[in-house]
Structure formats: structure tokens, C-alpha cells
Amino acid sequence: MNMWGKSFAAIIGGCLLSVSIMLNLNQLLPANIDVRLLVGLLIAFPIWVAVMVWCYASDSTKQAWLRCLGLLTISAGVNAAMMVS
Amino acid sequence: MLSKAFLKRITDAHSWLGLIISGLLFVVFFCGSIALYRAEINEWAVQPHFSFAQGEHKSVSEIMEIAITGQNFDAKEHLTLLLPSKETPYYRAYVDVLHNEGEEDHASFLIDPVSGEKLVEGDKFFLAEFIYKLHYDLNFSAGSYIIGFVTLIFFFALVSGVLIHAKKLVANFFKYRTEQNKRSKLLDMHNVIGVMSLPFTLMYAISGLIFNLVIIYQIAFALVLYKGDQQALLDDAGYVSIQPQWQDKPWKNIDIDHVYQQIVNRENYQPTFVRMYNYGDESAVIHVGGGMAKQLGGRFDIATELTSLQETVINDPVNTNMVRKGLQVVANLHFGNYAGFDLRLLYFILGIAVCILIVAGNLLWLDKYSRQRENSTKVLRFTGQYTLVSTAGVILATAVAFLLERVLPIGLHERDQILIYGFIAGLVLSAIAAYFTNNLKTCLAHLLTISAFIGIVVVCYDLIFFFNKIAVLAMNGQTNLAWTDLAILVLSVFSYWVANRLTKKEKEKLILEPQVMV
Incomplete structure (x- = not known):
């Protein structure tokens, strides 16, 4: 049953993606650090769940992982660029 | 437009995940609904057994002395008093004690504020706390993470439920077919409760996730943004820790009650607890905290060094960190304690309605499976x-x-x-x-x-x-x-x-x- 595979992608991939996107937002938002942390906290979980929906809507486990990893690569790339700069 | 294949996959995931988490989710909502009244339940448990004296209350400093008398008090740790209120007519004291590894690290008592009599060990009446703990951590430490992931899946179920039902969200808002077959009834019940309680359940899902799984983001932020300096992150988030250095010199000319009164007499301050650090030492600090009248999420926390009278404002209406303020609003929304009894009654009814939604969801799954x-x-x-x-x-x-x-x-x-x-x-x-x-x-x-x-x-x-x-x-x-x-x-x-x-x-x-x- 590919539901288990999708679930792993949804939970692990969703977690990593939401963390990565939050780190980017935290760097990019033009606000005080406490506001940025609060915004991050409030929208991190909706991002995670959005990724979960995306994974479960996939044809297969492989597609769910590919979607997560594709987006994660881009987001993590931005993370790395910001860290270096 | 959402494609049929998309909706089918999402519906499969909705029902499969919903069934898996249904047992624990029922516990979360059933116990959470009851735990809205945990203060009342605690009073219900305690009050029949005691009579509280009427008259003038003893001072905070006297209650502190009474609390530590006869205890193996560890003055380098804390002494905490939860203050009496109209509905809770006694002090609840928590005294940190010297202990060996594996032993209890604190003692707790209920103290009559008038006579100063120690009534009973505070942990004796465990029902309200037990039900509350079942709600958020199943009464064991790792349980909070399990409940966190159950809440995450619940959040997914809400979003997927909205997507599945999106086309009929408004048209079928009040649709409940009483004359139709059992499946239609169950489905209508599931949908009607789901739609009507949506703002409430979304708020619960997000706030519950923040309480139980925030550690994931805290670790990630501390590691990446703060290079492992967790304290720097906590400072930015407004979490000031009080850690006075023990001087090993006894305090002199200390007036705890005067300092306490100066804090609590400020306009709109509603103190709920007092905590002492390094009690009896020159480095002693008194920390008074509580809510603010007429403010959603309003809170104050003030720490004062008793010898130098230097005040550290951790939290008040002027110096409020947005993270602390925001989390306080989230907490108030979650616990329904920003209004009166009637609001909590509404929360209770909605909570029990979600329990019915969970059962209806399982029965729908059983019906579908049996066909x-x-x-x-x-x-x-x-x-x-x-x-x-x-x-x-x-x-x-x-x-x-x-x-x-x-x-x-x-x-x-x-x-x-x-x-x-x-x-x-x-x-x-x-x-x-x-x-x-x-x-x-x-x-x-x-x-x-x-x-x-x-x-x-x-x-x-x-x-x-x-x-x-x-x-x-x-x-x-x-x-x-x-x-x-x-x-x-x-x-x-x-x-x-x-x-x-x-x-x-x-x-x-x-x-x-x-x-x-x-």
C-alpha cells in the first residue's frame, strides 16, 4: 500500500521543507526579530500541512518524494546562499 | 477546479489517517473539553474535605515561612505560591526540596490563607490534572510528541476535509438528511459538524501544534540561525530566565510584603503566582506574574532583587515581546479563558461535537469497508x-x-x-x-x-x-x-x-x- 510511503514523504519531507522555508522567510521578512519568529511559528505548520496535501495527492510514493526533494533542493539552496552571504 | 483523481487520493488519505488517529484524537477532545473546567473540577475535589477560616489573610511572607517549615527546603531552588482567588480560597505552595536522584524534587501543600494551616499535600487531588495531562501528553513525557503528531494529522484531516467538501461547503451548510439511509445521516453529521466547527478546530489544530511540536522549529532555528546558541534564541523570543547567583550571605532588612504590594497594586495587574529564588540569601529574587485585566493575551512578569530592589520587567503591557504576546494570545484562544464561563461552555459543546464527528467518521469508514x-x-x-x-x-x-x-x-x-x-x-x-x-x-x-x-x-x-x-x-x-x-x-x-x-x-x-x- 503506497499510503505508508506517502505518509513518510508527507511527514519527513513536509517537516524539512517547512523548516527550510521558515528559515528563508525569517531572513527575508522586513520586520523585527520577535515579529519574524512569531510569523514563522504561526505559518510553519500550515506550510507543513500544505506539503502533506501535496504528497498525498501524488500518484505514487516516488512522486511524493520527488516533489518534496525538488522543492527542498531549491529552498535549501536559498538557505545556503543566505548563510554564505 | 480540483480533479477527480486529486479528490479521490485526498479522500483516501483523509479516511485512512482519520481512522488511525481517531482513538487518540477522541481522548484529546474529550479530555480537553473536560479540562476546560479543570480549576472547577479541582475545587470540586478539594472543597468538601476542608473548611476555610474567614477573616484577614496572612501576608505572603508569612505563608512562605509556613510553606517551608518542616521541609528539607533547597533554598538555592524555588519556592512557588499560587495565590488564592474567589473560587480557589487557599494558597497552593510548591517547595523544592533537597533530594537524591530518582526521589521527588518538590513538596506541595494547600495552605489556608487565614489560619495558615497546611491542609493537605497538593498532589493528593489529581483528577483535574490527570484529565488535563491525558489531553496534551497522555500522562507520560513522550506523549506530548505523540499528541503533537496526532494534531498534525488532525490539521491535515481538516484541510483535506475542506478540499473534499469545498464544492458543497456553502450549499450544504445546513444539510442534514434525517429521512435518508444511515450512511447519508452519518455523512451529513460529519460534514455539518466539520464545517460549523471549522474556525474552532483550525484554531485548536494550530495552537495545539505550537504547544506540542514547536521544539522542531526551535532546534532548527537555534542550530542554523543562532549557531547553536539556544539562549540567544530564547532572548529574542522574550524568554528571560531568572538565575541569581547564590552569595552565601543571609539577607538583611528584607521586606518581601512591601515589594510584593508595590508590584500587585499597579493598575489592572491580576497576580496569580509568586516565586522566590535563593530564599534567605542576599541574592534573593521575587518573581510575581499574572494576567492583565481587559486585555486578550495581556500578561505581566516582574522580578525584583530583594536586597538592591532592582526590578527586571520580563513582561508587561509596554515591554512586550511579540513572540510572548502572540503565544499568550494563542494560549488564551486555546484555553478559552479570555471571557467568562459561557465561552468555555461554548468551547465544551464544540469539543464534544468534534468527538461526535470523530465517531461519525469511523462509522462511515466501517460502513464503506463493509460494503x-x-x-x-x-x-x-x-x-x-x-x-x-x-x-x-x-x-x-x-x-x-x-x-x-x-x-x-x-x-x-x-x-x-x-x-x-x-x-x-x-x-x-x-x-x-x-x-x-x-x-x-x-x-x-x-x-x-x-x-x-x-x-x-x-x-x-x-x-x-x-x-x-x-x-x-x-x-x-x-x-x-x-x-x-x-x-x-x-x-x-x-x-x-x-x-x-x-x-x-x-x-x-x-x-x-x-x-x-x-
Whole structure:
């Protein structure tokens, strides 16, 4: 049953993606650090769940992982660029 | 437009994940709904056993002295007092004690604010705390993460439910087909409750996730943005830690009460606790905290060094960190404590409605599964039993816990543990009943009837043994005891009514079935 595979992608991939996107937002938002942390906290979980929906809507486990990893690569790339700069 | 394939996959995930988490989610909502009234339940447990003296309250410093007297107090740690209020007419003291590894690190007492008498160990009455802990961590430390992931999946179920139902969200807002078949009724019930409670459930899902899984983001932020410096992150988030250095010199000319009064007499400050650090030492700090009147999420925390009188404002309406302020608003929304009793009643009704939504969801799954002939009857039966135990079993176990809280002698050794065993025994008994029954509906009716009977026994016990106490307290404006008994009675009658209807329907079915066969 590919539901288990999708679930792993949804939970692990969703977690990593939401963390990565939050780190980017935290760097990019033009606000005080406490506001940025609060915004991050409030929208991190909706991002995670959005990724979960995306994974479960996939044809297969492989597609769910590919979607997560594709987006994660881009987001993590931005993370790395910001860290270096 | 959402494609058919998309909706099918999302519907499959919605029902599959919903079924998996349904048991724990029922516990979260059922216990959470009851825990909205944990302060009242705690008073219901405590007050019949004690009489509180009327008159002028002793000062905070006197209560502190009383709290540590006779204790192996570790002055380098904390002494905390939860302050009395109109509905909670006593101090609750937590005294950190010197201890070996594995031993209890604190002692707690209830203290009469007028006579200063230590009434009983504070942990003796565990029911309200136990139900609250079941709600957020299942009463064990790693449980908070399990509940966190259950909440995450619940959030997914909400979003996927909205997507599945999106086309009919408005058109079918009030649709409930009472005359149609069982599946239509269940589906309508599931949808109507789901749509109507959506703002409430979304708020609960997000706030619950913030409480239970925030650690994931905290670690990630600390590691990446703060290069491992967790304290820097906490500083930015407004979490000031009070860690005075022990000087090993006794304090001199300290006036705790004066400092305390100076803090709490400020406009709109509503103190709820006082905590002392390094009590008796020159480095001692008093920390007073509480809520702000007329403010959603308003809070104050002020720490003052008793020798130098230097004040550190951790939190007040002017110096508020957005993270702390935001989290306080989230907490107030979650606990429904920003308005009166009626708001919590609304929360309670919505919480119980979500419990019904969960059961309806499981019954829909069972109905769908049973229509597919190739499916296993073992799976069907197991899912039915699982639904029964995780719903009616939890209700029965909670009723047993209420009964034990009321009838167990206060002096009983490990009274709190016996209460937990009673809860577990309720669950085990319902599991045994579910395993051996031939008819899950009849079994459900029996479990609800027993729960109702236990509830009525609790109320009768109170009326027989504590009637005078209830009347006197009510006349003094302390109505928790009376209201809680009334609530138990109403819920018991409701349980009995549901059980009775279930039994009636099963009997009608038995009468009709032979006629059909003929």
C-alpha cells in the first residue's frame, strides 16, 4: 500500500521543507526579530500541512518524494546562499 | 477546479489517517473539553474535605515561612505560591526540596490563607490534572510528541476535509438528511459538524501544534540561525530566565510584603503566582506574574532583587515581546479563558461535537469497508472494537476516575496512582466487553449506561455526605461544587438517554428482522 510511503514523504519531507522555508522567510521578512519568529511559528505548520496535501495527492510514493526533494533542493539552496552571504 | 483523481487520493488519505488517529484524537477532545473546567473540577475535589477560616489573610511572607517549615527546603531552588482567588480560597505552595536522584524534587501543600494551616499535600487531588495531562501528553513525557503528531494529522484531516467538501461547503451548510439511509445521516453529521466547527478546530489544530511540536522549529532555528546558541534564541523570543547567583550571605532588612504590594497594586495587574529564588540569601529574587485585566493575551512578569530592589520587567503591557504576546494570545484562544464561563461552555459543546464527528467518521469508514465484499471481517470487527473502546471506553474510564477522586480517603498512600489505575481498569474492562460481545451497539449502550450510573452515584454521594457543605459554599459565592455536580448529573442523564435510544433501536431491529425473513 503506497499510503505508508506517502505518509513518510508527507511527514519527513513536509517537516524539512517547512523548516527550510521558515528559515528563508525569517531572513527575508522586513520586520523585527520577535515579529519574524512569531510569523514563522504561526505559518510553519500550515506550510507543513500544505506539503502533506501535496504528497498525498501524488500518484505514487516516488512522486511524493520527488516533489518534496525538488522543492527542498531549491529552498535549501536559498538557505545556503543566505548563510554564505 | 480540483480533479477527480486529486479528490479521490485526498479522500483516501483523509479516511485512512482519520481512522488511525481517531482513538487518540477522541481522548484529546474529550479530555480537553473536560479540562476546560479543570480549576472547577479541582475545587470540586478539594472543597468538601476542608473548611476555610474567614477573616484577614496572612501576608505572603508569612505563608512562605509556613510553606517551608518542616521541609528539607533547597533554598538555592524555588519556592512557588499560587495565590488564592474567589473560587480557589487557599494558597497552593510548591517547595523544592533537597533530594537524591530518582526521589521527588518538590513538596506541595494547600495552605489556608487565614489560619495558615497546611491542609493537605497538593498532589493528593489529581483528577483535574490527570484529565488535563491525558489531553496534551497522555500522562507520560513522550506523549506530548505523540499528541503533537496526532494534531498534525488532525490539521491535515481538516484541510483535506475542506478540499473534499469545498464544492458543497456553502450549499450544504445546513444539510442534514434525517429521512435518508444511515450512511447519508452519518455523512451529513460529519460534514455539518466539520464545517460549523471549522474556525474552532483550525484554531485548536494550530495552537495545539505550537504547544506540542514547536521544539522542531526551535532546534532548527537555534542550530542554523543562532549557531547553536539556544539562549540567544530564547532572548529574542522574550524568554528571560531568572538565575541569581547564590552569595552565601543571609539577607538583611528584607521586606518581601512591601515589594510584593508595590508590584500587585499597579493598575489592572491580576497576580496569580509568586516565586522566590535563593530564599534567605542576599541574592534573593521575587518573581510575581499574572494576567492583565481587559486585555486578550495581556500578561505581566516582574522580578525584583530583594536586597538592591532592582526590578527586571520580563513582561508587561509596554515591554512586550511579540513572540510572548502572540503565544499568550494563542494560549488564551486555546484555553478559552479570555471571557467568562459561557465561552468555555461554548468551547465544551464544540469539543464534544468534534468527538461526535470523530465517531461519525469511523462509522462511515466501517460502513464503506463493509460494503466491499472482498474485505476481511476481522478488520471490520477490530475497527469496531477499537472505535468502541477509544470512545465509550474512555467515557467509562473517566467516570471511574471521578468516582475514585470522590470516594478514596485523602490519607490513602499513592492516592493519585490509584486514580490512574482506576482509569486504566475502566479502559481494560471496556476492551474485554468489546472483545466478547456479539453486538457492538448493545455493548456501547451498556458502557454508556454504566458510565451514567457511576456519574449519578457520584452526585448522590455528594448529596448524602456533603449537602450542607455545598449549600454553605454556594451561599458564600463559591458555587464550583454545586455546578460541577449539576454538570455530572446532566452528562449522566444524557449518556443514559443515548444508551436508551441505542437499546430501543436494537430491539426494533430484532423485531423487524424475523418479519423480513418470513
